[in-house]
Amino acid sequence: MYDSLDKNVDVENLALLPSGIHFRNYCLDDNNEKRVETFLDTLFDPHQSLPVTIEKHLTIIKSYISGGKPFEEFCTEVRKYNKSILCGFVWTNATISYRCRTCAANPCMSLCSDCFHNGNHQGHDANMFRSIGGGICDCGDVTVMNSNSFCKHHGPNRIPNAQIPYKLIRCAQILLPRVILRFVQHLRSHVSPIKSNTYSTIEEFTSLTSLFNLFDDLSNAGSCIRSIFTDCLLNIELYEKFNTQPSINDLSNISYNIYLQQLNETSSLLMPISLRTDNSSVYFHIKKATCLFDEILFWLVKYQIPERLLKFLLMLLTDLNFKSSCIQSFLNIYVMVIDQLIHCQNSRERMHSARLVHISVQLFSNIDITVQAIKDYHLMELILSSLYSIFSNIQINCQLQKPKENYHLVIYDIDFSKNMHYWPIISDFINILSHEYASKEFLLEKRFFITWIKMISWFQGMNVNHHEIESEILLQSNMNYLFAFTMETECCAMVLWTINAHIMKPDFLDITTKVINYLFLEVKQWFSSIGFEQYKDIIKNQVTFHIPLHRYISILSYLSLNYQNGELKTLFPIENEKFLLNLAIFPLRIQVVKYEILTNTIWSYHSYEMQIQSDMYSSTHGNICSYMNDADIFLLQLISTLVNINKFMEMFFKSFYVHEWLVQNTENNLIFEKSSYITLLEGSLIVLATIVAFSPHLVLDDFEHRRAEIINALVIQDCHYSYLDEHMGEPKSFATSKYDIQSIVDDIAEYISPTIDITNQPKQGQYKLKDFLWEDEFDPLHVLSRISRRDLFETTMQRYTKW
Ligand SMILES: [Zn+2]
Ligand SMILES: [Zn+2]
Ligand SMILES: [Zn+2]
Structure with a gap:
């Protein structure tokens, strides 16, 4: 079986690169460390462009990661040792997802369809929506939703899996950091000369599609693999070693200096005078990277947040420890995004920069991380300075x-x-x-x-x-x-x-x-x-x-x-x-x-x-x-x-x-x-x-007002439930309302079943105000405050007289 794999390998390297099984044997023997390094140096030779390397050697890379096993089999095996309490399913394009207002502790909560259906949301205020911007499943995250509704695979109370066998994961532990290092070199090499300010476009990332597919498969294999990535990304020593290794003379475009030059080009964010204290600095500068993650985030923004790279990072964010360790790195590059939002040329560019929220929503939805960021990293100053700079511009x-x-x-x-x-x-x-x-x-x-x-x-x-x-x-x-x-x-x-x-x-x-x-x-x-x-x-x-x-x-x-x-x-x-x-x-x-x-x-x-x-x-x-x-x-x-x-x-x-x-x-x-x-x-x-x-409706969670608004909406016309949900004059609340619309509606209105529709499309029934309420609670002044056209008012008055 492995012979056939090796046929795909470049002929010149065939003699040098061992098969997956041999590679595994070398990896499991500490005496062969040097030898393994040499193989990987050959495999990831920076003289060859990364897309070419991936195109030529993807099969062998996969077989090295899996130690010679079929790759799919390896992923399935590794997934059995998943430790993550979070689901973390990531989607970046329009996908059906779910939100449950009864369970949400945060306005941005979303669930993937598996977790929603396997969780307990009977009788909850839940809805299905098409999340256009993408998102991450929050199942298992106690800071985002009620733990009683986690599906059985996620959350702190799930049955923990056993420790992953060393022999199963060793090869991946050795190989994956090398892929990341080579990837960072690639990010460096693709930046255009300073000043011209035209970075390599997002389209160029399509040449790396196979690599990103590999990243996706690996991240989906669960926490054992994800932690290899996150350990490597946050490792300070590894990053130092990477940057101080003797440079390859003919390849100055992948050196650390490229990053430093680009970093010097970035502008800083001014803190408005009203925010400053005696010992606060006047500017938010972007600090030099201390780990691979810092640098990758830097390139992420520099290349205008390419979707696939973003998705990879989002998948890693399902690791809670990683999430809390990366807030500082994230706030560091926030300034860059503000600068891009202010200066970019067209709405397409701005749309790309706006993808940043995919990461920020993961971080700021978490209460512990947000509190830490406010206390230790000036989050409040940063966000207010950002808004100040955007609006004052x-x-x-x-x-x-x-x-x-x-x-x-x-x-x-x-x-x-x-x-x-x-x-x-x-x-x-x-x-x-x-x-x-x-x-x-x-x-x-x-x-x-x-x-x-x-x-x-x-x-x-x-x-x-x-x-x-x-x-x-x-x-x-x-x-x-x-x-x-x-x-x-x-x-x-x-x-x-x-x-x-x-x-x-x-x-x-x-x-x-x-x-x-x-x-x-x-x-x-x-x-x-x-x-x-x-x-x-x-x-x-x-x-x-x-x-x-x-x-x-x-x-x-x-x-x-x-x-x-x-x-x-x-x-x-x-x-x-x-x-x-x-x-x-x-x-x-x-x-x-x-x-x-x-x-x-x-x-x-x-x-x-x-x-x-x-x-x-x-x-x-x-x-x-x-x-x-x-x-x-x-x-x-x-x-x-x-x-x-x-x-x-x-x-x-x-x-x-x-x-x-x-x-x-x-x-x-x-x-x-x-x-x-x-x-x-x-x-x-x-x-x-x-x-x-008139009694104005100005605060959240006010039962009397909520009821009055629903009556008022039903006075103007008979409505579908969804219409009521959207067209009720009240302050918008993120917190779960104590008085849900359904119970009020059941109390004050009659449900009229939908008439049979020959097209067989599902049709919603409507709600009609109970008759006696016209007499007791109809308030023309309220109607006049909610509409500006007189014809609507006249129709309402006709409805009133008809009743
Ligand atoms: Zn999920
Ligand atoms: Zn789940
Ligand atoms: Zn629920």
């Missing part, structure tokens, strides 16, 4: 009030919408904050939240809409105004919701009060930088839907008042009436604009764009309404109780132009048609009623 003067007198900077979304390169980093940030320790640390350390507040102020006043098309004002494309909403929710809202999940208890009253106070200071600074002195000066032919500082104040105050025993008089500057009215005018302006749009005349130039923005503002999809509309309404509710009510009413009705029409009785010089005033009057009364009576 694309700013433009805010167009609010009089643009020429406005010195405030906002994020310029045109740049972003093309490429969305903030996403991987914000997703890491949210993942980190999902650990209570991290959220706490973030709030307790003033430098951290001050820096974040500075960043959210850059979203404040984004994307200003103007009545007239003025030449000096940048016209926005449709994409951009939608993108501004996505961006504000993904960055500002998600971070706030993630933190809030941890601070809904009285222990956090002091710190929440402090944060709100800093937000007030930032708003004051914002007023002065946009040249805004008092609410009467607000310019009415423009509007921005983006006021995250206001929304942070509102939502944090709600949380403090309802869950921390906070008191309004200590949270809010209650004596400063002028400031409070100034604070109210921007959210009020948005409420007015909702009805300005309905007049069909005031925003006639941009009626389509404005309608879409107004829809987004109240949209239940993506839970934007809770964060925008509800937060703005709650802020108005608070302020209306704190200021002189007459002043508030005057400001209120003047904003709706009702004052000039009704009170001043200046019929002759009115600016709009009479019908517009009627729409605005109606709007003002609805908004006023909302301020008086």
Whole structure:
């Protein structure tokens, strides 16, 4: 059998290279160490390119690893000694996987189909999804999911396997490190000359497909093989020896110097002043590699995260010890990725760099690793500096009030919408904050939240809409105004919701009060930088839907008042009436604009764009309404109780132009048609009623509100379960909700089975609100807060009268 294998080997080497069985015998005898080395030197001669070596000698390499056994047989045998408690099945392209919200301790939890079906998820809130970006099965990881639901092959309670026999694994232990060393030489040799900055492309990695297939097979053979790789990758001595061995004179392109030159070319990440302490350094530099893993990570990023190499590393990450040892190496190259995200040329390049999240999600989902990284490796500073550098790179003067007198900077979304390169980093940030320790640390350390507040102020006043098309004002494309909403929710809202999940208890009253106070200071600074002195000066032919500082104040105050025993008089500057009215005018302006749009005349130039923005503002999809509309309404509710009510009413009705029409009785010089005033009057009364009576949905896990939202959704239309799941106006929670939708739905709605479909496609049944709830709990104001189109409201009212 082995003779036939040897036929594939290059004729010149045939005489030199022994068969698999002979190789095994040499390996098992320590006296033959030198001899084995010589064979491997021949096999992995760097004068021959690695793809050629693999192409010519793959069969013999496999037979050496297995010690002469058929390779498949060897892998199956080795797998029997698997020690890993984690499943770690890796997929990098679209694959069906599973998520169980009942069992998840982390938002990013995912399971492979084997582990899901073999685990215990009876009656759980679980769903199947197509994970487009790829992922890793978390079965067996106690930090990510409930251990009761592990399948029987994974988790700490699985029956451990026996120790692997020395004779079985010895050859692999000798050969595999050599493959890795040769691979690193290959990575070095393929980098293009410095300065030209064109690295070898990812496509070149296809020439190594057979090698990566081999890596995959070996990694799938379980922990015995994986630990050979990880031991070799983290071995400091091995790496030193590798770099100090006498260089091969005619092959300078594989030397350590190549790596060093490339390392010197990388730029550093600046730490914003607000984050620095007396003894912190100003820059995050990329440190020199101390082991093969460091260097491989460096090349991984340099070559824009080629998929196959990434997959290999991800498979190794299923080893928990390796995972915790590699966090420092990973954070080291994080800086490089930020630099690439900021400077790369096109969306394809950015998409490649974004693959970094595959690794970071594995690391940051693990609580122990995240805590260690915050304590020992400045993770919080690193991630905030990264975001700071990404956002500060694309700013433009805010167009609010009089643009020429406005010195405030906002994020310029045109740049972003093309490429969305903030996403991987914000997703890491949210993942980190999902650990209570991290959220706490973030709030307790003033430098951290001050820096974040500075960043959210850059979203404040984004994307200003103007009545007239003025030449000096940048016209926005449709994409951009939608993108501004996505961006504000993904960055500002998600971070706030993630933190809030941890601070809904009285222990956090002091710190929440402090944060709100800093937000007030930032708003004051914002007023002065946009040249805004008092609410009467607000310019009415423009509007921005983006006021995250206001929304942070509102939502944090709600949380403090309802869950921390906070008191309004200590949270809010209650004596400063002028400031409070100034604070109210921007959210009020948005409420007015909702009805300005309905007049069909005031925003006639941009009626389509404005309608879409107004829809987004109240949209239940993506839970934007809770964060925008509800937060703005709650802020108005608070302020209306704190200021002189007459002043508030005057400001209120003047904003709706009702004052000039009704009170001043200046019929002759009115600016709009009479019908517009009627729409605005109606709007003002609805908004006023909302301020008086609407109960906003601002915190997670609030049973009454959740129930009210489900009723509201069913009032508007009969819905599928999945629709309810997605279109419910409530803050998005990562934590498992205590009150699951199903039990509420069962209580308030009737299930209507699907009608028989001749196409035989599976059809979902719908839910219909129980009749008596129309009488008891139908709330037209609630409906109006969740929709912006009047026709939908009219349909709802027809449904109500029909009932
Ligand atoms: Zn699995
Ligand atoms: Zn499993
Ligand atoms: Zn489950």
